[in-house]
Amino acid sequence: xxxxxxxxxxxxxxxxxxxxxxxxxxxxxxxxxxxxxxxxxxxxxxxxxxxxxxxxxxxxxxxxxxxxxxxxxxxxxxxxxxxxxxxxxxxxxxxxxxxxxxxxxxxxxxxxxxxxxxxxxxxxxxxxxxxxxxxxxxxxxxxxxxxxxxxxxxxxxxxxxxxxxxxxxxxxxxxxxxxxx
Numbered sequence: 001x002x003x004x005x006x007x008x009x010x011x012x013x014x015x016x017x018x019x020x021x022x023x024x025x026x027x028x029x030x031x032x033x034x035x036x037x038x039x040x041x042x043x044x045x046x047x048x049x050x051x052x053x054x055x056x057x058x059x060x061x062x063x064x065x066x067x068x069x070x071x072x073x074x075x076x077x078x079x080x081x082x083x084x085x086x087x088x089x090x091x092x093x094x095x096x097x098x099x100x101x102x103x104x105x106x107x108x109x110x111x112x113x114x115x116x117x118x119x120x121x122x123x124x125x126x127x128x129x130x131x132x133x134x135x136x137x138x139x140x141x142x143x144x145x146x147x148x149x150x151x152x153x154x155x156x157x158x159x160x161x162x163x164x165x166x167x168x169x170x171x172x173x174x175x176x177x178x179x180x181x
Contacts (some may be wrong), residue, residue, distance in 0.1 A: 002036070007077070008080060009063035017151075019074055019144035019159075021067060022060055030064045038120065071166075074144065074159055081153065083160045097168075111179045119180065126176040129169050136166045 003012045010017040013029050037060060042053035064074045076086050104125050109117040119131075140162050147155045 002052075003033070003056065005052070005059060007091070009067055009076060010065050012059060013067065015067075017077060017080070018148045019070070019077060021073070023068060026064070026067055030060065033060050055166055057104050060131065070140075070144070074163060078156055078160050078163070081156050085160065085163070096128060100128075101172070104176070108175060108179055122176050122180055125175060126180065129173045129176070133166060133169050134170065135171065140166070 003014070008017075013026065013033070015021065015026070015029070034057075037053055037056045039050065039053045042050045045053075066076050078085055088131060103121075107118040107121045107125070111122060140159065143155060143159045143162060147159065
């Protein structure tokens with residue numbers, strides 16, 4: 001039986017909505033569905049079936065791209081559960097980082113103005129933010145296990161908070177690395 005285009009990504013792949021997936025199983029299912037849904041197999045079918053193949057193949061590729069990445073998979077599950085996921089705004093700066101972000105912005109300005117003496121400070125900040133990102137990733141893994149064991153909305157809220165914090169730190173790292181190039 002062919003998957004319904006109205007179904008969500010997990011249903012499309014025939015998987016339970018979990019945050020931890022067997023990536024080998026996901027890839028195997030992707031290849032199976034690719035063979036069945038590929039537009040070349042529908043060239044001699046009626047136009048409606050040809051369109052289904054094209055739409056299903058597009059959905060398959062989108063779903064696979066999202067489900068194979070743990071962070072995108074978590075964001076997808078959060079969106080399905082009604083949680084807003086968006087870009088960080090300045091008011092969302094984690095409170096413990098306010099002073100560091102201020103100092104970082106000053107150092108970034110100095111580098112942009114040609115003052116290379118800010119480089120060591122930026123390198124130190126980059127290393128600290130990488131460590132913070134790694135801590136968040138470990139926390140996310142723990143939260144993913146918790147959610148899969150007992151899917152509760154409260155856990156999804158914690159996951160969203162960790163993802164927002166990670167996104168903010170990723171943006172800081174990107175800004176620093178851009179100036180250090």
